[in-house]
Amino acid sequence: MVDLLLKGGEVVDPSQSLRGNLDVAITGGAISQVAPDINAADSARVVDVTGKLVVPGLIDLHCHIYDGVNQTGVRPDLAGVRSGVTTLVDAGSAGCFTFGGFPRYVVPEAKTRILCMLHISRTGLNYQPDLSRREDIDVDETVRVIESNKPLIQGVKLRAVGPAVPTMGIEMVRLAKQAANGGGVRLMVHIGDRMAPVGGPTLTRELLPLLERGDIITHLFSGNPGRILDDAGRVLPELMDAQERGVFLDTAHGRQNFSFDLAKRALDQGVKPQSISTDLTIPGRANTVHSMTEMLSRFLALGFPLEDVIRMATVNPASALGMDGALGSLAVGRAADVTVLEEHTGDWVFHDTEGQTLAGSKALVPVLTVKEGEVFTPDWGPRPWGWLPDTAS
Numbered sequence: 001m002v003d004l005l006l007k008g009g010e011v012v013d014p015s016q017s018l019r020g021n022l023d024v025a026i027t028g029g030a031i032s033q034v035a036p037d038i039n040a041a042d043s044a045r046v047v048d049v050t051g052k053l054v055v056p057g058l059i060d061l062h063c064h065i066y067d068g069v070n071q072t073g074v075r076p077d078l079a080g081v082r083s084g085v086t087t088l089v090d091a092g093s094a095g096c097f098t099f100g101g102f103p104r105y106v107v108p109e110a111k112t113r114i115l116c117m118l119h120i121s122r123t124g125l126n127y128q129p130d131l132s133r134r135e136d137i138d139v140d141e142t143v144r145v146i147e148s149n150k151p152l153i154q155g156v157k158l159r160a161v162g163p164a165v166p167t168m169g170i171e172m173v174r175l176a177k178q179a180a181n182g183g184g185v186r187l188m189v190h191i192g193d194r195m196a197p198v199g200g201p202t203l204t205r206e207l208l209p210l211l212e213r214g215d216i217i218t219h220l221f222s223g224n225p226g227r228i229l230d231d232a233g234r235v236l237p238e239l240m241d242a243q244e245r246g247v248f249l250d251t252a253h254g255r256q257n258f259s260f261d262l263a264k265r266a267l268d269q270g271v272k273p274q275s276i277s278t279d280l281t282i283p284g285r286a287n288t289v290h291s292m293t294e295m296l297s298r299f300l301a302l303g304f305p306l307e308d309v310i311r312m313a314t315v316n317p318a319s320a321l322g323m324d325g326a327l328g329s330l331a332v333g334r335a336a337d338v339t340v341l342e343e344h345t346g347d348w349v350f351h352d353t354e355g356q357t358l359a360g361s362k363a364l365v366p367v368l369t370v371k372e373g374e375v376f377t378p379d380w381g382p383r384p385w386g387w388l389p390d391t392a393s
Contacts, residue, residue, distance in 0.1 A: 003027050003373060005043035008050035009340065014311035015056065015329035024054055026336040029373035034330055047375070049340050052367055055310050056328050057086030057337025059317040060292050062188075062218050062252040062277035065114065066093035069101050070125050072281035079280050080112025082379040084366030085292050086337040087327060088112055089317075091188060091218065091252075091279070092119035092157025096138055096145040098126055103152060111371055113337075115321065117157035117188050118146055120176040131164040131172065139179045146183030154321055155216070156180040160203045161193035161226065173207040180215075186320075187215045188250075192222025192257045202226035208238035213246030216320060220251050220273055221266065223259030223354050228266060235269045243272060248320045253295055253353070254279030255288045260352045263302060275320060276312045288353060290382045293341065293364045294389055298350045301360025340368035347392035363389050 004026040011022040011034060018034070025033040025043070040046045060080075066073035070093045080088050094102055099118060107114050118124075121131045122138050131137070146153045158176035165172075173189070180187040189211065191204045204226040211217070217239075220228065228239045243249060251258070251273045267273075276299055278289045289295070292313065299309045318328030327337065341364045348360045365387035369376040381387035 002032060002043040003045065004370070004375065005038060005040055005046045006049050006054055006338065006340065007038070007040060007046055008048055009052045009054035011054045011330065012307060012310050013056055013330045014307050015315040016331060018330070019307065024330060024338060026370065026373050029336055031330055031332050031334050031336050033332060047368065049368070053341040053343060055339050055341060056314040056330050057369070057371065058084055058292055058313045058339045059087040059328060060085050060277050060280065061089050061250050061275050061317040061320060062091040063088050063280040064093045064125070065090050065106065066102065067106060069098070072283060074280055074282055074285060076106060076110035076112050076114055078379060080110065081369045081371050081376040083291050083293070084339045084341065084369050084378065086113060086339065086369060086371045088114055089154065089321070090114065090116045092117045092159070093125050095119040095122045095124035096141040097122040098124050099145050099149065103149060107152065111374065111376065113371070114152070115154045116152055117155040118142060118153050120156055120158045120179060129162045130159060131162060133164065133167060137172070137175050139175055139182065142179040143182040146185055153185065155186040155188050156183065157188045157190070159190040160207055161190060162195060165193065165196070165203055166201050169201070170203060170206050173203060173210055177210055187211065188218055189216070190218050191226050191228070192219045192224035193226045194224040194256050196225040200225070204228065205236055205238050208236070208242045211242055211247045214248065216248045216250050217242065218250040218252040219254060219257040220249050221259055221263040222257035223262045224257065227262060228271065229262060233265055235266055235271055239271065248275070249273050250275045250277055250320070252277045252279040253289050255281065255284045256353050258352045259354050260356045260358045267302070274312060275317045276309065277317070285382045291387060293366055293387060297348065297360060297363045297389060298358065300362045301348070301350055301358045336370055336373040338370040339366065341365065342367050344388060349390045349392050351390070359392065
């Protein structure tokens, strides 16, 4: 007996190069069949998803969900299964001195799958600036916390910005890389320093050569100082070298780190972003970022095909986590993480963090989320009118 049958939808699964009108059967929390016209009589529950897109459960590789501890942390299920997202990766809300609340209070309360990057700063993002001096970093304790909390902790997070840039310079990157190597995990580095003074130091060109295959650059399309373009608008050769050797490129919109103009220039010069993520926070959800599905819609407006947009929110981030054998696919036998989306046509207007706008004709909104076979319906949405973006009128 099939527990749940999603019937009549259009399956889009880039992990299997699969797109077509197919039903998805779920049994015992796993995908049991993907095929046309599965017999509904053998199913305990049938959900009609005719006219909808059925895709692997979305993965947000960069968000902030330390709810109740960090002031900007979004409730995980609000950012997760109530928004069409089955897996969330908190990108450094906690450091080694403040991480204990995550496995004790946050993870057990969430239906959404949660993974974490551990901030190299001892106190994480509990206050700003998060990193100012060498004493803010405890490499040994960071490694110990990583080793004690695997697989929940998947990497080390460094924000290569702020007052530590002129005081510590590249040492902050080397220490973060040392901790990541010591813990046997990847390093995620935030670039783009909106607080850098004009002509002041930035670290992007210097840090890129230190990153190895599997490390992650996040805020790829930030327009702030330390961006991936030089003053003449050319992509840094160090970025292209990093891309060539397998450094993972994450876009992470956020409240202050996404420029449509820079994205277009970088794309025209051969930069290939690998994932779409939100950098979601409480103020970001209300004012700038809104939702994972709106981030997908923005990439449609940038000219990305639907299959690539879904790939950048499913199998690619799963690969970045070394979990593409378990997540990001509707393959038979996998955990039944499924997102059902509806595509709306309209005159949509998207806003970056620099006051620029981008017109688009397609907008994706969540309809249903299935996490390991359990069904969730969306929250009302982050905007007063729900999930859809701004309109041109």
